[in-house]
Amino acid sequence: xxxxxxxxxxxxxxxxxxxxxxxxxxxxxxxxxxxxxxxxxxxxxxxxxxxxxxxxxxxxxxxxxxxxxxxxxxxxxxxxxxxxxxxxxxxxxxxxxxxxxxxxxxxxxxxxxxxxxxxxxxxxxxxxxxxxxxxxxxxxxxxxxxxxxxxxxxxxxxxxxxxxxxxxxxxxxxxxxxxxxxxxxxxxxxxxxxxxxxxxxxxxxxxxxxxxxxxxxxxxxxxxxxxxxxxxxxxxxxxxxxxxxxxxxxxxxxxxxxxxxxxxxxxxxxxxxxxxxxxxx
Numbered sequence: 001x002x003x004x005x006x007x008x009x010x011x012x013x014x015x016x017x018x019x020x021x022x023x024x025x026x027x028x029x030x031x032x033x034x035x036x037x038x039x040x041x042x043x044x045x046x047x048x049x050x051x052x053x054x055x056x057x058x059x060x061x062x063x064x065x066x067x068x069x070x071x072x073x074x075x076x077x078x079x080x081x082x083x084x085x086x087x088x089x090x091x092x093x094x095x096x097x098x099x100x101x102x103x104x105x106x107x108x109x110x111x112x113x114x115x116x117x118x119x120x121x122x123x124x125x126x127x128x129x130x131x132x133x134x135x136x137x138x139x140x141x142x143x144x145x146x147x148x149x150x151x152x153x154x155x156x157x158x159x160x161x162x163x164x165x166x167x168x169x170x171x172x173x174x175x176x177x178x179x180x181x182x183x184x185x186x187x188x189x190x191x192x193x194x195x196x197x198x199x200x201x202x203x204x205x206x207x208x209x210x211x212x213x214x215x216x217x218x219x220x221x222x223x224x225x226x227x228x229x230x231x232x233x234x235x236x237x238x239x240x241x242x243x244x245x246x247x248x249x250x251x252x253x254x255x256x257x258x259x260x261x262x263x264x265x266x267x268x269x270x271x272x273x274x275x276x277x278x279x280x281x
Contacts, residue, residue, distance in 0.1 A: 015140065019147035019195075022100040023154060025140055031089040038080045043095040044116070045073040046161070047081075048133050051090030054081045061122040069125055070133060072165070074118040092137045101158060107208035108162055121165050132160055144260055149225040151198045155209045156223075180205045181219050184212060188224060192231035193254040198224070233268045236261060240277040249273070 015025040024043075028034070031052075038057065053066040058079040065071060065081075073079050075098050083089035102116040110117050124130075136157035140150050184205035188196060198209050201224055205212060216224050232253045239249040250261030250273075265273045 017147065017150065019197075020150055020154075022097040023140070024095045025137065026093045026095075027141070028092075029088070029090050031091065032083045034083060034089075036080045036082055038078050040076050040078055041073065041095060042075055043097055044075050044101050045071075045093060045095050046133065047071045047073075047091050047093035048130060048137070049089075049091050050134075052087040053084045054089050054091075055084050056081050056123065058122040063123065065123060068127065068130055069123055070130055071123050072119050072121060072161075075116065077118075092133075094133075094137065094140070096154070096158070104155065104158055104208075104210055105162065107210045108159065117166070119165055124165065126164060129161060129164055132157055144256065144263075146195065146225075146256075148196050148198055148201075148228060151209075152213055152223055152225045155198070155213050159210045159214070177207065177211075177215060178219065180207050181212075181216055184216060184224065185220065185227065188228050189231050192228055192235060193252065195254070196228055229264050230268060232261075233265050236265060236273065237269065237276065240273055243277070246273045246277065 013027055015027070017023075029051075031054075047070065049065050049067055049069045049071070051067055053064055056063050056065045056071055056079075058071070058073060058077060064084055071081065081091075098116045102110075105117055106112040136153045139145055139153040184201050184207065187201055187204035191200075198212075202209055202212055207215070213223055216222075216227070220227060222230070232255060236249050236253045239252065240246070244252075246261070247258045250258040253261060255261040255264065262273055265271070265276070269276060
């Protein structure tokens with residue numbers, strides 16, 4: 001392995017959210033000073049190499065991996081990644097609790113009497129999965145997206161990962177459950193000003209998270225989280241027509257602050273809240 005003197009790494013922050021205790025993320029922008037011994041995690045881990053090159057040892061896999069590669073590490077699997085070459089080694093990792101992922105696998109068709117089912121591929125260069133992981137990761141660590149949006153993105157990504165890499169799973173096309181999906185939509189609409197959780201929507205509809213997100217998107221043309229944001233914006237429009245202050249409406253509608261309300265409103269209404277409110281006479 002090539003080493004260069006006086007290498008230094010920028011901070012490698014971890015991301016956690018008490019509302020999503022089953023998942024953790026780590027950002028490393030320059031890992032040239034990092035040196036990992038072989039080790040294990042009690043979580044399932046997936047990571048994207050976004051810069052530089054590293055060695056990657058995982059079971060029988062021993063490879064050099066660079067930008068565009070996803071590494072896939074089952075729980076308790078002995079592995080190690082270390083920088084290779086002079087370029088800054090950068091990566092994004094996500095660590096997921098096994099029980100959460102096992103429940104998702106069961107919902108996707110795995111035997112519910114079996115525990116977590118590991119993956120045979122230890123890495124993939126599929127561009128679609130790499131791109132989807134990037135979007136998922138940005139959603140996960142974004143301070144402007146609520147817990148429902150983050151968990152929905154997690155379910156979507158790991159459903160895609162299973163669909164791409166686990167050929168024993170059944171075709172995940174949504175079936176016809178319109179009454180249950182309508183219950184989900186009604187629940188979101190009724191509670192749109194609250195911190196709605198994916199578990200609560202699933203309980204109201206009696207559907208699994210993975211099925212709910214796929215089928216809801218197929219029926220309504222948007223994810224449950226996008227539907228929630230739309231409902232909040234529609235509520236905001238009603239309140240703005242009543243002449244209420246924008247900042248007050250933003251918080252009352254369930255947004256973290258006025259800036260988040262403004263971005264969502266502009267995306268959906270093609271105007272700012274101020275422009276909309278100012279048109280009232």
